Amino acid sequence: MISLEFISKARQIIMSKESTKNRYCEELAWLNIREKKWKSDKVRVGVIGVTSSGKSTLINAILGEELLSTAVKPSSSQLVSCIKSKDRKGFITFKSGEIVTLEGGYLTKDNLKKYTDEDENAGNIKEVEDILLTVPGFDIDERIVLIDSAGLDAYKLEAHEKLSLEVLLPTIDICVFVTTLKTNSDAKTNMVLNTVARHNCPIIIVQNMLDSLEESADGTKTKHMIGNEHKKRLLRIIDKSDIKDKSLIKTIQISALNAMKNRGIGKHAPHSSHYNSFVKKLNSLVEEHIPHIENQRSISLYTKFIQLISEEEIFLDGSLIVKDEFIYEGIDEKLSSSFKGINENLEFQMKKLSVESVNKEYSKKITDENVNELLGEIKKRVKSCESNILSYIIKYNKILSEVAKSLNIPLRDLVKVNGFNEISEPQVITEIKMIQKKTEKAGAFSNFSRWIGDKIGNSNWGYKYENVPRDVLDKTRTINEIDVYVRRAHKTYMNTISNWVYGAQKSIEQMNIEIEQQRNSYKLRQQKIVETTEVSSVMKALKILIEELVVDSKKDGTNYTLYETDDTEEDKTLQNIELSKYQKGVMELSRILMRKIHQSSLSKAEINVNAPTKKMILAWDMHCLLNFSWRFMGIKISDELMDKVETQGVVINNYIYIADPSIKKIKKLRNENESLSIYILVNAHQDGAAKKQIDKLKLSENISKEDRVFFVIQDFDSLIAANGISEMKYNLSEYYKEFVIETNMGMLLINDDNPLFNLAYVHNQIEPCQSLNEEQKVIQILKERFNYLFYDNVAEVIGDLIRSDYGGEKTI
The missing domain is CATH 1.20.1330 (f41 fragment of flagellin, N-terminal domain)
Incomplete structure (x- = not known):
């Protein structure tokens, strides 16, 4: 029962x-309260993830329309709940009790942003308490309420993230953790899993951005092979986590973007996106978890009434028995x-x-x-x-x-x-002031004057004073x-x-x-x-x-399936095709040509900033590091060295490679007397997470004045898909100030398989376009020389990269 x-x-x-x-009568009231609550109750699925992991894109795909903002910048603190309903409405509940209803043409992403976006509702100044979306296109079990939480990339606020999780997890039944197919998500994944472990919450780990995978730059690994490597890496993290019952975990790799593109126009998500497999897994986990919820309720009822019956039977046995005190x-x-x-x-x-x-x-x-x-x-x-x-x-x-x-x-x-x-x-603010600097005068007479001055106690003889600019503390500001x-x-x-x-x-x-x-x-x-x-x-x-009440007091009533990962359904679409020697030769020539373009643009950037010859490459994603090395340095790192690159770093000729860098690894491998060109590969699509990683390196304390720092943008496809290029340019340009390395400024580079993006971006940093006409000329020249690299929206992307306001300052 x-x-x-x-x-x-x-x-x-x-x-x-x-x-x-x-x-x-009190027992009747107790039963009525529970009946009312349990009848309307739904299985609560909380969706968490690093900002820009594609969390909101996935929820939009489930909703069947783009209602939640997918901007690179984090949204505000409001939680958004989503359920299936024949009525398409949005309910904004304020702490005062007032409710604003958005429906029809008024229920749009822009109108919702007024309450959910940090720019439009900073610090929740509008005092929004709850936001509920009801849509007919809700693509998962109607017994589910989907809860979108704020992103987990609070830069330098790690405890704040843990607080958000500690408060959220007890209130949900199932957790969907959206991460990416990148190793720079590993630390966050480990933290989330260990927090989930304390709450015994079933979890689906979604490795998103399957669409951003690219084959290795040397052509030896397919996208599918690289995807499998990311999957194995995740499994190792899970095995090391504090979660004792691994049956509580399911994993899947998806492309929320490709799913949303089709769902948003009323089509089914493509098979290659794995979205349908995700929905199937989530619905399956709900089915498995419902007995757990039911068992919790049954235990509550059983305990209540077994106590009532026991006490009343004592009364019925004979006389009135008054207990010493009320048990509560x-x-x-x-x-x-x-x-x-x-x-x-x-x-x-x-x-x-x-x-x-x-x-x-x-x-x-x-x-x-x-x-x-x-x-x-x-x-x-x-x-x-x-x-x-x-x-x-x-x-x-x-x-x-x-x-x-x-x-x-x-x-x-x-x-x-x-x-x-x-x-x-906060940042230290300085101002430039002219101060008098004492310097020695040239010539033999000046040397003699200084010698005499020292003897007679006049410290100014043989010296001159010059006014020189100097950064000094602006104490007031x-x-x-x-x-x-x-x-x-x-x-x-x-x-x-x-x-x-x-x-x-x-x-x-x-x-x-x-x-x-x-x-x-x-x-x-x-x-x-x-x-x-x-x-x-x-x-x-x-x-x-x-x-007749079914109660399992020893277990929680849950019978989860064994710990499982997503199947390799994409294998069915892969075919082995034997290439002719001619075809192989053409492919190799194309790779050589693209490497030449990458290396040429890098050389131009290095010359422009007087970069040292010796190089250090720092990355948190091994595949991006390997591709950068092959494309820009022409160096292929062997499989034998890969483990060493990740665990301690390696020196190959004039290059230092460190994956998952730390101050300790850097100090161990660099010669303090040598200047370096330092290339830091960042996932600019996840700005908060990237800043956390870089901040731990304490660059201002651990680099020399002659070093040059280049920030290298990886996962550029994801930025293109999210329309995040302008925001990326602004964020990265601030990194030099953020990490107090403005005197070490190198350039911003792009690590993408199409070398034109980096070529155009480097050129524009050296010679910025000052008008729309100049921008068009640059694109036209590139098109004439490299027409075979202009596909899809390449021209538009290059335009976004080199565009400025033509008034002297860039719009970034």
């Missing part, structure tokens, strides 16, 4: 007698006092993070000599507060969980989740920058705390209602039973009924 059927029959039994109807006595006070204590701790953290406190301890003491040290201490204080907030909230969530368990309330029925906001860090940073941090964490407090209070209210119901029920049952025959009859009927 399922839980809802039990509720219906138990209610009928209790209401069959007037005396039991009155005696058990003091729990509400414990919740209240614990909550008060947590709030006091949180308030203390906020006081430490107040502008007044920071100014008193740091800002007024700033000088040219200690500015970086004090700025580091301020950042540490922010991180410490963030970490403590996370610790306190996790601690109280654990208390809520324990109390919910003692009250027989399934945790998924209780916890309310809200999103969280992000902050960025730097203090203002710190002030803005601290205020922003304070506001962000106050919002975080307010969001959590709001959800926790809702949970406490629900628990207090539960406790009060239990207390009232307890008091009623302390009264002497008058109609013993009726009560006895009802208890016997309930005892028989409860035996």
